[in-house]
Amino acid sequence: MLELATVSLLNGIVYGLLLFMLTSGLTLIFSMMGVLNFAHASVFMVGAYLSYQFARWVGFWPALVIAPLACGLIGAAIERYGLRHVHKSGHVAEILFTFGLAYLIEELVTMIWGRNAVANSVPAVIDFPLFSLFGSSFPAYKGLMMAISIAMFVFLYVALKRTRIGLVIQAALTHPQMVGALGHDVPGIFVLVFAVGSALAGLAGVIGGFMLLTQPTLANAIGPIVFVVVVIGGLGSLGGALIASMLIGILQTFAVAIDYSLLDALRAAGIAVTRASPLYDFYSIKVATAAPIVPYVLLVLMLIVRPRGLMGKRDV
Amino acid sequence: MKSVAAAPEMTSAEPTPSWMTRSRTWVGAAAILLVLPHIPGLNADFGRSLLSQMGIAAVFALSFNLLLGQTGLLSFGHAVYFGLGGYATVHLMRAINHGLPVPVPLAPLAGAATGLLFGVLFGSVTTRRAGTIFALITLGIGELVYATTFMLPSYFGGEEGITASRTRGPALLGFDLGPQLQVYYVVALWAIIAAALMYAFTRTPVGRMCNAVRDNPERVEFVGYNTQRVRFVAFSAAGLFAGLAGGLHAINYEIVAADSVSALRSGTVLLMTYIGGVGRFIGPVIGAAVLTWLQASLSGYTSAWLFYLGLFFMAIIVFAPAGLAGLILMHRPIIRMPAFWRVLRAYAIAFAPALVMTIGAIVIIEMSYRLSTQPELGTRMRLFWTDIDAATPWPWLAAVVMIVSGFVVFRKTWPIVAQAWQQATTEASVAAGAR
């Protein structure tokens, strides 16, 4: 039991940190620009594909650098040549633009790499056991991912709260004209923010790519969970995103490990439930089967209890 | 039909049309729906099925626009109410198949009731927030319901879905729903009732307050209304009509499966509504008709259909945020002007390079898709009545030349269009001044 709990906890933390890698870039872009980038998970997917491609050409370590940089460039282009022009039409138009972009990126990826998953396996250089726990070994790539994820948090936290540029950027969100008048290049700052956010998504993609399946539906598979995480954490809050990522990562991992249903619980309590009972279907759902809906149930509960999210401040 | 919500460029402040004009519009619409399935090209089963699908999509898109266009709420999970309405209807149809004495044409009412029920249930949670967070919450609820359908197979039938027969049941006024024409008429009747009710909704006190909430939620709170409650009412109403559309879907296809609550369907209705135009009542109907037709005619030919759809959507967002309805209605003030013909001529001139550019793009997209997704079919393909081989560089080169030259010429023709427009609007304003 302890063994299961420890391994699940560790895996939960790994999954949670992966989610955080994704949400950090999203949170950065949102808190700086007030734009929810619906295509964020798609950039993550592009990062996975690019790292796969570059790893084949030049090896894993260069790919780890090139793929995020390429994603950053893509992000900069999206802001400069797309998003900027719909900004005047309001936030709904901005979300719709990134939503359409997510559509296009999925199809573009299909167009280049095909509909099936590519063989994006863990590179040999980081695929060795780091340590072993209760007989199951903990691979090095998971350790690398955790290190990168924590580094991201520290980098963003310091960049936003402790540096001059962070303060300028945050002021640019609320008072663009004023900051512009003070001699700062506001459009340039927005391009930079979008590029950094996208590069973070790309970096997450490099690692996430071989932990998940690198296929065109990857963005759709992970995207909704990421968006739920930012709502639960409180949209725009970095700390909230971290806590919510860990919470969902751990809860979901534990749920997957529990092979019992409400039916078992009822029977253990001495209540007879037969196939003919109403709601039999519902009772017999195993917790493990219900794991995919854990984030969404948590979302609904959060909205009932605390609509602005764990660390949310302003209403957006 | 006059505009209900203002288009983004703010065109609506027109007074309510008179009673006569309004009833004439609706009688006219009903007459068109009556004759449509008999005009050549649409008078066979394929055409009538297409018309039925358009009607269902139109009701669904109109219900979506109660949220987006009327109340300013962007939902990524509207298919939930459509799909659950469909499931309720298909279950009712099964009961009818087993002897329940209810005529099948009335079964969509069960869909509407279910849509309303879940609209109320989920609406009480989702409408606690507005804006971006609302959009994300609807996305989450959509995923929740979609995943749940797979966990409860006895209600939802898993991937295969639930089937029922629309013909085994008591006939209503001689309608047994055997021929597609009868299905179409049932859909058309419900569609026009639903459209009339939704139009009426926009002209009620709460419907007007929905517009006010869309424009300025903060001020609404200072004239006595709770914005959350206004959003909730709009959300519930949208759920009801989405459920009705789902019910019609159940009758038309005799099957409802998990795809009917999926994010893909939620996305499709969003695209339909936005492409049609959120600022006009008729917009979603246009979008539903155009996209349903495109899907039926293109998805058989090309696996890149979704890519084209995405491009179309992006083009509308960037270049025509008022949608197709906005593009069409923008010509209304100049249609009687002499310079209108110059505008049309300018369009024709600009159309030629645009076409060349488009064909070039299509060739590249089709070849890429063939190479990446259907390698088993080989590299030889037939596009635009020409045999080409995607393994050779020539078709790629030709396509690039077409795109670049088309673009360059198109840029040159654009001033002609702008100038013609300028002249037409000047004439129109002079004419308006004279009156």
Add this chain to the structure above:
Amino acid sequence: MNAMAKIPDIEAAPTALELCDLHKSFGPTPIIRGVSLGIARGERHAMIGPNGAGKSTLFNLISGRFAPTAGSIRLNGEQVSGFPPYQLNRRGLARSFQVTNIFPRLSVFENIRCSVLWSLGYRYSFWHRVDSLRDANAQAERTLEQIRMTARRDVPAGVLTYAEQRALEIGITIAGNANVILLDEPTAGMSRREAANAVELIRAVSQGRTLVIVEHDMGVVFDLADRISVLVYGEIIATDTPEKIRGNKAVQAAYLDSAHA
């Protein structure tokens, strides 16, 4: 007028608006530091003070936009602090905004009509046709005449001129027949002539109601107000009739101080 019947029994209330030791802080920064004030029914009360004194914040507290950190607000005798704006509006309080706050895509007429619907009891009705509501339409038309906007009836509010939007702002505020009206710098940014028109309008519409007004134009203030309160650094340093305020040493000092600062 059945709208009047909706308004709570104000005869019993001693004062229209009563603020008692009101405090508001944003984070560690106190903005309102213990404001107490009673405003009688039918009184026209002006709120003046140097920039940053907290006048707008005080309005936001009274109208429910912010909840007070401490202290109480009574409206027509009823304890209402912490109520959301719509609850206050239903109890007969309406306000205008310093920065124009209208429904830009609705017509001028729709703007006004949306502001009378609740006060006439139509609530969240989806069973009335809004165009057939005689009382709502008549009241909206009457308000349009009052603010002299009948000719602009069907224009989208977003394309009005600035002065017209200011007039509409006041129209939205008064349309619902609220008995306590708060106007936040109604003449801000207007030309002399426009301001004079606005003052006439305010004088006419505040007839028989309680008016609280924040205003920088001292001509307007001394012309219009029955009593004046001077707010400095979140505290009221004086409340009196215009003549006495004019002679008040503390007030003169406060204004000179802020002029030097």
